[in-house]
Amino acid sequence: MGPWRPYDAVETIPFSPGSVLLLYTDGLVERxxxxxxxxxxxxxxxxxxxxxxxxxxxxDRVYAQLVRDTALEDDVALLAVExxxxxxxxxxxxxxxxxxxASLRRTVARWLTTxxxxxxxxxxxxxxxxxxxxxxxxxxxxxxxxxxxxxxERTADEVRVTVRDEGRWxxxxxxxxxRGRGLMMMRELMDEVDLRREESGTTVSMxxxxxxxx
Amino acid sequence: MISRLLEVxxxxxxxxxxxxDAANAAxxxxxxxxxxxxxxxxxxxxxxxxxxxDSAGIEMLFRIAQRLTERRAVLRLVIPPSSHLLRLASIxxxxxxxxxxxxxxxxxxxxxxxxxxxxxxxxxxxx
Numbered sequence: 001m002g003p004w005r006p007y008d009a010v011e012t013i014p015f016s017p018g019s020v021l022l023l024y025t026d027g028l029v030e031r032x033x034x035x036x037x038x039x040x041x042x043x044x045x046x047x048x049x050x051x052x053x054x055x056x057x058x059x060d061r062v063y064a065q066l067v068r069d070t071a072l073e074d075d076v077a078l079l080a081v082e083x084x085x086x087x088x089x090x091x092x093x094x095x096x097x098x099x100x101x102a103s104l105r106r107t108v109a110r111w112l113t114t115x116x117x118x119x120x121x122x123x124x125x126x127x128x129x130x131x132x133x134x135x136x137x138x139x140x141x142x143x144x145x146x147x148x149x150x151x152x153e154r155t156a157d158e159v160r161v162t163v164r165d166e167g168r169w170x171x172x173x174x175x176x177x178x179r180g181r182g183l184m185m186m187r188e189l190m191d192e193v194d195l196r197r198e199e200s201g202t203t204v205s206m207x208x209x210x211x212x213x214x
Numbered sequence: 215m216i217s218r219l220l221e222v223x224x225x226x227x228x229x230x231x232x233x234x235d236a237a238n239a240a241x242x243x244x245x246x247x248x249x250x251x252x253x254x255x256x257x258x259x260x261x262x263x264x265x266x267x268d269s270a271g272i273e274m275l276f277r278i279a280q281r282l283t284e285r286r287a288v289l290r291l292v293i294p295p296s297s298h299l300l301r302l303a304s305i306x307x308x309x310x311x312x313x314x315x316x317x318x319x320x321x322x323x324x325x326x327x328x329x330x331x332x333x334x335x336x337x338x339x340x341x
Contacts, residue, residue, distance in 0.1 A: 123298040130235065137236065178272075
């Protein structure tokens with residue numbers, strides 16, 4: 001790997017949901033005694049063949065297509081970045097660390113935009129969800145490899161978000177002032193807030209009533 | 215972490231990042247405690263670039279406001295009128311513990327006006 005140098009030509013193309021970006025090292029397309037264009041053509045054919053196949057990951061399918069006929073001569077790195085097409089239901093499993101909160105908010109904000117939730121309601125849902133997630137992170141305090149899950153569902157007239165963790169709410173946490181305020185914010189921002197504490201963990205389920213336009 | 219800390223007409227102004235939450239609130243508070251001048255000077259925190267703030271971030275603001283109040287100074291937040299944070303600030307009661315300004319110039323002018331009673335309130339300084 002040489003030092004980083006700026007590219008001479010930069011082109012911007014849209015990366016729309018459902019698209020895949022393939023990143024690879026030269027070993028994937030280069031063959032000794034062959035023009036590089038043939039390698040590119042082979043990769044294009046492999047990618048479009050892999051597109052319609054099922055099973056494995058897209059990167060694995062492209063790789064399988066490529067090595068089907070010819071063995072590779074060099075080591076290869078191949079990375080596929082997929083922009084998920086978002087449906088009416090979003091399910092996430094996250095590490096119980098405060099560092100996931102910002103990307104959780106961005107992912108859910110993007111999902112809400114796709115679900116035609118207007119700006120103000122989107123902000124309310126994202127903030128309330130972030131509070132519930134913050135509590136889930138706090139419950140796992142000190143636990144190793146702890147995770148929590150987030151489910152978001154869109155129906156014709158509402159958005160429901162659920163945060164589940166496997167921890168328990170401590171009655172007198174040192175953070176109790178913050179948590180009291182967090183709960184109050186959730187109740188102000190959402191139409192329904194349901195908090196269930198059980199032996200197995202805590203579930204926060206919240207509803208925002210917002211009709212689909214049209 | 216603090217995106218910018220500057221002094222505008224003798225008033226300390228710090229820009230807060232896009233996200234102020236449990237991941238960075240403690241560190242922001244520490245940074246502000248170190249960098250903010252002592253004495254009874256007001257502090258302006260600019261939230262114009264801040265998109266989200268959670269209860270940990272709000273707690274941090276309350277604590278800074280309390281410390282400034284003890285020194286008879288005022289915490290001033292800059293939140294543009296179009297920002298959703300304005301609604302959140304009112305839900306959380308931030309507007310009762312600190313002053314909220316629409317623009318940075320307005321916040322700085324108000325801070326200077328309280329520092330110096332001869333300074334006209336509500337107007338940015340000339341020049």
